[in-house]
Amino acid sequence: MRTLFKTVGLLVVILIVTIAGFVLWYGREQNIDFTSYLRTPLNTCNGEVEVNTIEYETLLDWLSNNQSGWTNNPATFAPGYFYRSDEITVSVLDNFVVINFLADGEWSQVQKSANTDAIRNECVGNS
Secondary structure (H helix, E strand, C coil): CHHHHHHHHHHHHHHHHHHHHHHHHHCCEECCCHHHHCCCCEEECCEEECCCCHHHHHHHHHHHHCCCCEEECCCCCCCCEEEECCCEEEEEECCEEEEEEEECCEEEEEEEECCCCCCCCCCCCCC
């Protein structure tokens, strides 16, 4: 009977350590260069954004300056202003950004709290 309790106790400890490790790994901050995911045209709720436009360059600069501090988040967010291509969707909300991106054939979602004034716009048309 003691052996059974020791075995069960050991399995519980292993399970707790495994879950804690996963939570720490999943919640870690990541450095991601999203500039390589930008393809044109980028679709927005106001139409297309092409390379060499002020809006495209502003987004590119913002992503270049915000490569660190991204965390995983499984929640679904109501999109605000967005930029979308086949490999990335950048949803811009008040003071944070949610990015869904295709990496190695699988979609991932990360978010970051940051000043979004430079890339946040209002949707004025239908897309």
